[in-house]
Amino acid sequence: MIALPDSTPLEARERHTLACLVDASGLLIAEGAARAQAVRLVLTPGELSGAAAEALLRAQAPVQLLCRDGELHLPRTVLTLAADILTRRHDGASAPRDIHGRPVSTANTLVRAEVERWPVLSLLARGIHDATVAAAGARPCFTIAPWPDGKRWAAALSHDLDVASLWPAFTGLRLVELAAKGDIRRLLSVLGGAAGRLLSDPIREGVDTVLDAEVTVGARSTWFIICGTPTFASFLNGDVTYSPESRRVKKILARLIAEGHEVGLHGSLETVRDGGRFEAQRGRLEALTGRPARGVRQHFLRRAVGVTERAMGDAGFAYDSTCGFADRNGFRSGLADVFPVWDESTGGALSIEEAPFCWMDRALSKYQGIEAPDRWIDDALELAGRSETVGGLWCGIWHPNLIPALGFPGAPAAYARLVRELSSRGAWLAPLDAVVRWRVARRSLRAMDVSPEGVPTMVGAPEVLRFAGASFRVCDRQGTLRATVATP
Ligand SMILES: [Zn+2]
Structure with a gap:
């Protein structure tokens, strides 16, 4: 005391x-x-x-x-x-x-x-x-007690739905990336895998693979969905590439809601340029899910620091989970925990909480040249161990498009291993909204x-x-x- x-x-x-x-x-x-x-x-x-x-x-x-x-x-x-x-x-x-x-x-x-x-x-x-x-x-x-149910630390599995249509284009981009790295073995494996999937729905399979891995340990996760309108320019930018009202996304949302996962907004470039757009995108998501969207994370982690978070709070979001590094894994804020966002312009805390992530699947492959999925998981577990040591929160990002047909052989099995290990280490596996609500009340x-x-x-x-x-x-x-x- x-x-x-x-x-x-x-x-x-x-x-x-x-x-x-x-x-x-x-x-x-x-x-x-x-x-x-x-x-x-x-x-x-x-x-x-x-x-x-x-x-x-x-x-x-x-x-x-x-x-x-x-x-x-x-x-x-x-x-x-x-x-x-x-x-x-x-x-x-x-x-x-x-x-x-x-x-x-x-x-x-x-x-x-x-x-x-x-x-x-x-x-x-x-x-x-x-x-x-x-x-x-x-x-x-x-x-x-640091977390509910006698748990000593918490782990939040989170997913950004970046790809939900025109998947061969993303396979093509990944082939270019692998060719630039000279990784011919992986490139041929991806080509073979993609050719065999042309008549199927690898995006839905990727989502189902992630959810099936989580079901085995009873984990519920957090999904961030893009809610802008795709245009030719937004597609070329890799920004908005699908419509949330498309049949495939609606079916994905139906499974997420039926199984108790949380659905938040994946803010696009539009919301960085104009924070007033958050409210419309949030409304669009809520119309599809029929429940409040309390969390937000920016696509590409793009934001105007301070300005974007204030706009998120003004639009009624309870928490943001954009704070973290794109090109390396680690604790950007120094805290493995939830905390109120500081606003330099007013010299006070905003009404919105930060639930920082410390690990992202692509940080190692895209920026550090490490392509073996098991090494990404080793890295995730090392940071999870450090979060556990301080009785804190580990939050990681796994993209459901990391599947063989889109260029990532071996990735789904590696993710399943991550989920199993976090569970066996005794983490409270909960959606970010549940984590934030409990921590704010504890405070x-x-x-x-x-x-x-x-x-x-x-x-x-x-x-x-x-x-x-x-x-x-x-x-x-x-x-x-x-x-x-x-x-x-
Ligand atoms: Zn994204």
Whole structure:
């Protein structure tokens, strides 16, 4: 249990970052009478020293923080550096762009320090947790279980439906890519496979293969569907290449909904240029699914950092999942967790949450030249292990068009292995919307008092607890259950 400092002297983005770190730590925040019994978090002054930055950016282990009886000391310099990372000071609107208009990954502080493959801010949050427990002494010390159903970490499988019509064109593009790499063996295998599929529906088969793999472990996933109108220009751009009202997409949506998967919007170039278009595209999707679309991810990860997220929030989306790297895998925000999006222009948090992804199938094949699907999966599992270490969220992107006929022999079997391994490692496999709703509600919990028997009096925000979907368990440092917060 932790009592937060008076945040008046802090810059707004430092306040935001401190709230995100304490949230990620899983510590129960004390308010009211409970504050007197909690460990006090104290920000210690000092210039940004190389040592503080190095401690944070060394990664690979929780940051060691000073603690003494009843107090945890967090250097302000560490908080400032964490705020630079989380609010994307070097990786946002001012960063140089790649050919798709995205901030280049090499502008990111964590990439520059070569630690993007570690969730460094989640590790800092773990450090805050461990030091608080150590500083508690005889005081009551409570932690909220990180995920529902006794799970210690979460994994979200997500899919962008980029291809749903004219599939031979995509096979052709992939053949050109393989030829440029001189991968003749794979090229011939793709040609043979595609020729044999001309009269079938490989796109539907790709979707079914993904869903069948998930059914075997009872996982539900998140699907992002493009809802623009295809034109000759949008096809040439690789932007909008199908109509969501087409028969094939409608049938795919029917299976997704029947099996309890989440359907969100895959925003196109149109929504980057004009954020006002989000609302129309969202409405178009909801008309097809008959349910609210709460999540969004931009196609090609194209966005105007800050501007696009604000437009997403204005259009009523609850979360975005565009934050991540296109050309490498890792934790772009430093957090393996859900957090409110920072808005530099207003100096406050937006109403929309970020559910960052840390792994994408094509990052290795398209940008790093690695074509063996099993190596992509090894990479995914390495990052999943790091998310598990911090009790966090691993979110990965798998494109259902990665099938032999479209140029990716061996990919479906590799995906099935990923799903099996995430499940066997005990992850809470849930759609992103369920993850976000539960985490937002957990964030609202507070201890207002502690009884002589050591039971905290819990309160939470009713408007978000209503949608949490699963109850919350509050345990003491021995792991004994001390309180449960039920949801309606
Ligand atoms: Zn896409």
